[in-house]
Amino acid sequence: MIARLYFVWKVDQISAIYSVGILLIPLIYWISTFQAASYHNAVLMVLVTSLLACLFIMGLYLGTTPRSLDVLQTILLLSGYAVILYGTGVVLGLAYTKDAIWFTSGTYRLTSVFQYSNTYAGFLLAFLMGAMFTTVNAKRTWIALMNAAMLTPIWMSLMLTYSRGALIFIPLLVLVILFFLRLDRQIAFVIAFIGSALVTVFTLSPITERYIQIAQIVMPKRDGEPANLLSIQNSLVWQTALILLIGSLVTTLLIWGIRTRYSWLEKKLSALSGRKFASFIVPVGLGGAGILGLLLLLGTGIASSILPSSIAERLQNINFQQHSVLERKTFYVDALKLTSDYPLFGSGGGGWSALYEKYQNNPYVSRQTHSFFAQTLVEIGWVGFSILLLILCVIFFQYLKQYWRERQQQPSHFIFFILAFTLLAHSLIDFDMSYVYIAGLVFFSLGVLVAVYDKKISLTLLKSKVASRWRFLYHGALAVVTLVLIVQAYQEYVGSQYFKSAINKAINEKPPLDELLVTLDQAISYSPKHPAYLVTKIDWLGQAYHQTGDRSYALQAKELIEQIKSTEPYDRQIILSEYRNHKDLGEYNESIEALEEGISKFQWDIKFYEAAIMEYAVNGNSVKDTDPAKAQTYWNRGMELYEEVLHRKQLLMLLPEEQLQGRDFDVTPFIRQAVGQILFGQGRYEDAVSMLKPMVENDLSDVYNRIGVRYYLAALYMLGQSDADLLNRLVEAGPNEKMYLDSLLQ
Structure with a gap:
């Protein structure tokens, strides 16, 4: 395309302005990578938007003659009909x-x-x-x-x-x-x-x-x-x-x-x-x-x-009260809350999927905002969003203004407006433009809309003001950027092939870890900031530590976690890996800090609350004899998190009846058991009995249920009460339970 531009690009045509202006979109995406919530996804979106800009420029300089317009129209319709005929084959x-x-x-x-x-x-x-x-x-x-x-x-x-x-x-x-x-x-x-x-x-x-x-x-x-x-x-x-x-x-x-x-x-x-x-x-x-x-x-x-x-x-x-409408409204409100923290250049490509759980109103799961425009606002902020909106409005206005003058002839290139406008209109309420094929159709069609009336708008004043050497500067810069992006895309592609190979070997061949890591390290060398590659290596090193007890594996994992967390601070798997790694290394304070970070970033993920409350309960029990004040500090924080869970449960009651809540968010048996331990440790035995009583009917083959029942019986004893049948059930489920209970009472 650059070779063709060398012969047809003219500074005195409106197409020259658009061919430069469209590059502002990938440029803004590149700027947003410097504060991206997910660096890897932000770079990926730079590649994607660069492709869309390329397709726009192709439409801009290919749709310049009636013959080429007919050919392009045929190509687009046939490509779409091929997808539809395949869908018809699925129906049949x-x-x-x-x-x-x-x-x-x-x-x-x-x-x-x-x-x-x-x-x-x-x-x-x-x-x-x-x-x-x-x-x-x-x-x-x-x-x-x-x-x-x-x-x-x-x-x-x-x-x-x-x-x-x-x-x-x-x-x-x-x-x-x-x-x-x-x-x-x-x-x-x-x-x-x-x-x-x-x-x-x-x-x-x-x-x-x-x-x-x-x-x-x-x-x-x-x-x-x-x-x-x-x-x-x-x-x-x-x-x-x-x-x-x-x-x-x-x-x-x-x-x-x-x-x-x-x-x-x-x-x-x-x-x-x-x-x-x-x-x-x-x-x-x-x-x-x-x-x-x-x-x-x-x-x-x-x-x-x-x-x-x-x-x-x-x-x-x-109707406007059905769950899909209410959920979309929630997405859009949450997107505006997110944008308020990243107003100018946004949170980078993939910013919504990385950050939405920090800002969400309820525990829904949606890695898309269900609106192209809302998602663009989140990713590149008001500066990038304004540029995109300006380009779209000017293209549509300029095209329709010229088209209206020759409406009686009904030129066939109006179909490019139909395709672009329809897809963008539907993208107001869904994430169609996240599919690169559909986004490509839209941007290519937009380029054609500019090309149709390009020669009717002259910029002779600009020609006299701009020296011809700028023409060579544009082509040279475009060539350099293109080569850089091709190299980057090729590296990502090769890295993905090595990663697939490593996963395939792990599943089917099961070689020693050292052999597996050779292939995985090759993937990481091509894409050193890809979170999936590094999380996989961290997981494998963690498994190796648990199987061998060799502390060096856990220390290697720690280095990788610190490396990837600087560019993927909102990745759930990385935070969980950090928590487990600190536990492996005996760094209990740091493991609690990792859980607290998880709660602050994933405020509706009940698993983080479960783990954190349990850690505070266990750590409080471990130091209650040597440092009672510290134990109370741990227990108080655990109770604060429990109260936060109850508070958020009340917030969910305020949702419209028609709106789906999303993931479960409730007091789980795991939380109940941990809070019961805290209440027992604080001497609040009646509260402990009330908290733990629902666990009495649970399956006692589960060790966590047995711990809950153990504390329940201990709290009853401290109140001068007992339950012989339940004690017998507990001992039958775990022969050592009587010893554990006696120890607890002592």
Whole structure:
């Protein structure tokens, strides 16, 4: 691309400004690496955004002629249709990859290659609008009919994703697109849209019924099992395929019928088309009819009578109090809280996944903010977010302003606007842009939108002000940066191959640790700050220490922990490894500090509270005779953490009834046992009995349950009470328990 730019890049064209401006996005991501919450992920996002900038520049300098625009449009549509046809193969049971179908909440949600149904729905939405536009706008009938044939598979796949958000966007997107079509094309678009939707409605029930049966057969019953793919001769397969083909044929014939009446329609509307308000007649009328139809569909039970029950239920549950809406609102509020601590340049790429648990309102698990714009704000702050928003707004405004002037000719390059706008619109409420393929589609399309009208905007003033040598400076800098990024990407790739090899050897060959570490160290040498590689080595060294007792292994692990923690301070596995390592080395104060750090960074992770309260209980018991004041300090802190758990439980009670809590956060048996020990040590025997009594019915084969019961019986004794049956159960479960209990009482 740099070689082509050398011949076509001109400083007096608007494309030159964009080709430099788009590089600000990876530049801001690079700046954010200096304060990144996860250095490795931040560097990864520099690579990804550099690729997106490259794709933008490619679209900017490839989409400059009518011929090239036709070729690019064909390439994008065919690539999208390939994904959709694969998804159709999944529906038929002829193809399957891991998680190509999700079974959740009693429904089989189609995901195709994305492994996430909402993103697939957003993708289908973009190509539904693109295919619809092409069917009514293509100059050649055979091209229009080929796109028309895809409408039914797209509609069908969209419905089988069960994505309510995507369905809500449909009428909004249709209205936006209609405003930029001339009157006859508006009417054709509406007829094609309604007709293809009706065909889908009439074929949806028999297809959904068979699709569910196919999914039950094809999907692996357990992880690691292969899919049970079906043959085309299977009755379920060919019946479903036949219904789909008939629906596609009917839609194609409908489109052909519409196109045969184009000249008549254009003639009849010629007088009205010239009016200023003509562009608003169909969108406004359709908008009103759409709202009325939606109210009838959702409010009168019509949906239940014409749609499969599983889909009808999803549609009827659309409201702003459903859990998915409330959870997204929580994500966005938490993202703003996070941004307040990293306002200018953000927390770096991957900042949300590293930091969200520190700022979260409740113990949900979501490594994505479910919004491209919210996630961008978190990662590159208000400076980077403003630059991105400015680029998007200027591109769309400039393109639509020029396009409106030649709207009567209906140029086909409008499809690039449809694809980019639709995907970005759906990315408002989901993380579609986290998929590099989808982000690549968007940025490439944005580049093409600039290229279309590039020559109509002259910058002669800039040409006279800027010396020609700047042209060579741009290409030279671009070449250097490109080579650096290629080397960096290659190193990451080689490192990942060595890491996969090391894991494969560990699982299948089980060689001595020294041999395993040779391969793993090669991976680390190529990517020295990759947390997964170093955590794996730390774990293996820890296992070696426990098996051999050789302290040198634990000391090596400690060095690695200190090394990686400087760049990955919010990695849960690293903090846990640090805690275990300090325990191995007998550094108990440091191990508690690691747990306290974990609590401050993962405030809704009950495991950290469990471990910390237990450590305070045990350490208090160990020094109560030699240093009673220190024991009380330990116990008091343990009780403070217990009170924090209770406080956070109360906060969860304030969540709306419809909102899911997320992970469990409650007083666990482990916490109960530790708090019981503290209360016993403080002489609060009645409180200890109340705390430990729920553990009486637990399985006493578990040593932790036995400890809890042991302290329960001891507290009873101190109150002058006893439970002989429970004591017998305890002794039967552990022959040494009577000795432990006597020791405790003494």
